[in-house]
Amino acid sequence: MKNYHINLLAILSLFVFIFSCQFTTNTKDSETIILEYNFLESWNEGATKTSIQDFVKRTTTENSADFIPEKDRIAVFDNDGTLWGEQPYYFQLAYAIDFVKKEAPNHPEWSKDPIFQAAIVGDMKGLMGGGEKGLIELVMKSHAGMTEDQFEAAVRNWLSTSRHPDTGRPYDEMIFQPMLELLDFLRAHDYKVFIVSGGGIDFLRVWAEEAYGIPPYHVVGSSIKATYQELNGKMEIVKIPELNFIDDKSGKPVGIHQHIGKKPIIAVGNSDGDFEMLEYTTQLPGLRLGLLIHHTDSVREYAYDSLSHIGRLRIGLTEGPSRGWVVVDMAKDWNTIYPISKDQ
Amino acid sequence: MKNYHINLLAILSLFVFIFSCQFTTNTKDSETIILEYNFLESWNEGATKTSIQDFVKRTTTENSADFIPEKDRIAVFDNDGTLWGEQPYYFQLAYAIDFVKKEAPNHPEWSKDPIFQAAIVGDMKGLMGGGEKGLIELVMKSHAGMTEDQFEAAVRNWLSTSRHPDTGRPYDEMIFQPMLELLDFLRAHDYKVFIVSGGGIDFLRVWAEEAYGIPPYHVVGSSIKATYQELNGKMEIVKIPELNFIDDKSGKPVGIHQHIGKKPIIAVGNSDGDFEMLEYTTQLPGLRLGLLIHHTDSVREYAYDSLSHIGRLRIGLTEGPSRGWVVVDMAKDWNTIYPISKDQ
Numbered sequence: 001m002k003n004y005h006i007n008l009l010a011i012l013s014l015f016v017f018i019f020s021c022q023f024t025t026n027t028k029d030s031e032t033i034i035l036e037y038n039f040l041e042s043w044n045e046g047a048t049k050t051s052i053q054d055f056v057k058r059t060t061t062e063n064s065a066d067f068i069p070e071k072d073r074i075a076v077f078d079n080d081g082t083l084w085g086e087q088p089y090y091f092q093l094a095y096a097i098d099f100v101k102k103e104a105p106n107h108p109e110w111s112k113d114p115i116f117q118a119a120i121v122g123d124m125k126g127l128m129g130g131g132e133k134g135l136i137e138l139v140m141k142s143h144a145g146m147t148e149d150q151f152e153a154a155v156r157n158w159l160s161t162s163r164h165p166d167t168g169r170p171y172d173e174m175i176f177q178p179m180l181e182l183l184d185f186l187r188a189h190d191y192k193v194f195i196v197s198g199g200g201i202d203f204l205r206v207w208a209e210e211a212y213g214i215p216p217y218h219v220v221g222s223s224i225k226a227t228y229q230e231l232n233g234k235m236e237i238v239k240i241p242e243l244n245f246i247d248d249k250s251g252k253p254v255g256i257h258q259h260i261g262k263k264p265i266i267a268v269g270n271s272d273g274d275f276e277m278l279e280y281t282t283q284l285p286g287l288r289l290g291l292l293i294h295h296t297d298s299v300r301e302y303a304y305d306s307l308s309h310i311g312r313l314r315i316g317l318t319e320g321p322s323r324g325w326v327v328v329d330m331a332k333d334w335n336t337i338y339p340i341s342k343d344q
Numbered sequence: 345m346k347n348y349h350i351n352l353l354a355i356l357s358l359f360v361f362i363f364s365c366q367f368t369t370n371t372k373d374s375e376t377i378i379l380e381y382n383f384l385e386s387w388n389e390g391a392t393k394t395s396i397q398d399f400v401k402r403t404t405t406e407n408s409a410d411f412i413p414e415k416d417r418i419a420v421f422d423n424d425g426t427l428w429g430e431q432p433y434y435f436q437l438a439y440a441i442d443f444v445k446k447e448a449p450n451h452p453e454w455s456k457d458p459i460f461q462a463a464i465v466g467d468m469k470g471l472m473g474g475g476e477k478g479l480i481e482l483v484m485k486s487h488a489g490m491t492e493d494q495f496e497a498a499v500r501n502w503l504s505t506s507r508h509p510d511t512g513r514p515y516d517e518m519i520f521q522p523m524l525e526l527l528d529f530l531r532a533h534d535y536k537v538f539i540v541s542g543g544g545i546d547f548l549r550v551w552a553e554e555a556y557g558i559p560p561y562h563v564v565g566s567s568i569k570a571t572y573q574e575l576n577g578k579m580e581i582v583k584i585p586e587l588n589f590i591d592d593k594s595g596k597p598v599g600i601h602q603h604i605g606k607k608p609i610i611a612v613g614n615s616d617g618d619f620e621m622l623e624y625t626t627q628l629p630g631l632r633l634g635l636l637i638h639h640t641d642s643v644r645e646y647a648y649d650s651l652s653h654i655g656r657l658r659i660g661l662t663e664g665p666s667r668g669w670v671v672v673d674m675a676k677d678w679n680t681i682y683p684i685s686k687d688q
Contacts, residue, residue, distance in 0.1 A: 071559065148601060192561070205605040215415065216605030217536070218561070226601055228594040228620060235623055237601045244602075250572040257492060257570055257581045258588075259603060261549040261560030276572060279579055 039185035042178040042336040051326050055289045060189045066287040068265055070190045075266035079197035081311040082270045082293050085174040087302040092199050095158050096139050140224045144241035155206040169341055172207045177339045196220045196255055198248035198273055220259040222247045252277035271311040290325035292316045297331035383529035386522040386680040395670050399633045404533045410631040412609055414534045419610035423541035425655040426614045426637050428519040431646040435515045436543050439502050440483050484568045488585035499550040513685055516551045521683045540599055541565045542592035542617055564603040566591045596621035615655040634669035636660045641675040
């Protein structure tokens with residue numbers, strides 16, 4: 001009887017022991033499996049997907065000749081046209097137009113300004129005719145005097161009430177599923193991911209954490225100046241109508257230098273506004289990745305490149321390949337465009 | 345014999361099982377023990393230490409009324425006089441003087457500039473007489489035309505060859521051991537820690553990761569402008585002699601807004617240059633922590649406050665307590681000042 005007891009105990013503890021070992025091993029195994037197979041599900045098999053996987057493997061495998069220490073694994077992503085859509089016009093422009101229309105009754109002085117007039121009557125040609133400078137002026141002037149909290153509330157309110165004109169989706173669901181998977185894939189390999197966008201830094205910060213898991217302090221963008229001043233008995237950050245920084249073209253490497261302070265290992269963009277960012281990243285010695293998202297899918301998204309007013313991609317396509325940049329063909333390389341909508 | 349075998353197996357597997365349990369439990373236990381008891385070793389028991397521990401416990405314990413979600417746990421630290429020393433003069437000024445002396449033979453035009461002249465002959469009174477503006481001018485003009493890599497190499501070289509005039513330590517070992525422990529304590533409770541310094545952002549970024557474990561993209565500081573341009577056949581970030589941002593006084597909340605984009609929960613400083621940063625942080629509703637390091641230790645460090653040219657602390661001491669800010673008395677609250685030197 002005594003022996004029987006001990007045998008039972010032996011079997012029991014063996015089971016528990018084996019189970020506890022299994023448990024430990026399983027955790028590690030499943031982690032490994034996820035890292036190797038479960039990422040990038042919306043990317044079709046092919047040269048593009050393989051080149052991304054190979055790059056990450058080579059830069060994150062210890063003893064690899066191309067190994068990069070965790071602390072230096074920096075990946076920078078453009079936003080408009082790279083992480084989310086940008087057609088038929090930049091989404092922040094849609095926000096600014098809606099804001100100006102809503103606020104116009106309180107600002108009779110706006111009616112004398114041609115840029116504001118174009119916004120109020122929805123004259124897109126007139127707006128685009130003013131070029132980048134006109135758009136920046138619109139955003140700058142319309143938001144002057146707002147506190148950081150007021151601006152955040154205005155953007156949040158707009159996101160929850162507005163829908164994209166073609167898809168009917170909320171704008172923060174016009175994000176690209178394959179890019180969400182790429183962000184996750186990189187983070188799982190200890191890359192820090194940053195947004196480096198021509199768009200407004202404060203506009204992006206309102207929703208980027210929820211949409212992409214990218215916190216405000218990993219967002220670089222264009223900005224107007226701000227002051228710290230008393231307002232209604234409280235000290236506030238208040239936006240002022242003075243340009244601070246344009247984070248586009250050669251501004252992107254400068255923005256990276258100012259905000260990140262480390263040279264990236266991976267740069268991802270979609271337009272010639274990203275050329276300098278990819279150039280800055282990939283000219284460095286050592287293995288580097290430049291990735292260009294080419295909008296080729298007129299059925300599921302939009303097809304545009306060298307002739308487009310928005311997101312023009314010309315130099316990237318002609319010079320990119322000779323620089324070793326990988327061009328992602330959306331129609332061919334992606335089996336899904338958008339994530340499942342929360343509305344559905 | 346068979347029974348004996350099984351008994352042995354029983355005992356063996358029990359041992360292994362117990363050991364494996366122990367191993368798992370120990371890891372968790374020791375983690376918990378470290379979190380609760382082993383941090384802040386260089387802080388003497390007392391009201392200051394208790395108030396820090398209580399604050400962190402209340403803001404990081406789920407179901408606490410003061411619980412703050414991980415993503416919002418932002419702590420900002422001044423650098424000069426808070427994380428490292430600043431006497432007998434700002435360490436970056438020591439760097440700039442050494443740099444100007446070394447480079448002067450290549451810049452005959454400097455001899456006509458009184459600020460450069462004061463630096464070259466080591467006339468500290470003349471230098472300080474120019475005030476903050478003079479010092480910024482010195483740093484700006486002396487570094488114009490340098491690439492980001494050249495600047496980093498110059499700072500690294502200076503750090504490895506220079507010693508503090510009073511202690512003989514390398515400057516990057518003039519950091520405060522109790523503050524290193526505070527940074528660790530906060531990080532272990534999922535606070536993200538940032539430097540928000542009046543000092544130069546690029547100067548700080550060279551050594552802050554090694555000294556404090558704070559990566560370049562968590563450093564906010566003063567800066568001059570930079571361009572992205574061709575230099576010797578390579579595209580480079582080049583510093584230009586134009587002021588970009590002064591991250592001091594009311595500039596600190598603006599710097600936090602621009603770089604971090606979230607309001608801090610904890611702000612730590614030591615001078616009136618940090619007043620606005622602590623004000624901005626602690627005026628928010630909800631539990632917030634403002635901490636002021638008061639240099640009271642003339643034996644182990646330096647004793648100075650309201651009359652000091654460098655690190656003047658006057659308003660903080662008079663207004664701080666009524667705002668609920670905690671004043672750290674270095675002589676009383678810290679049992680150690682500096683970490684063990686790597687030289688020793």
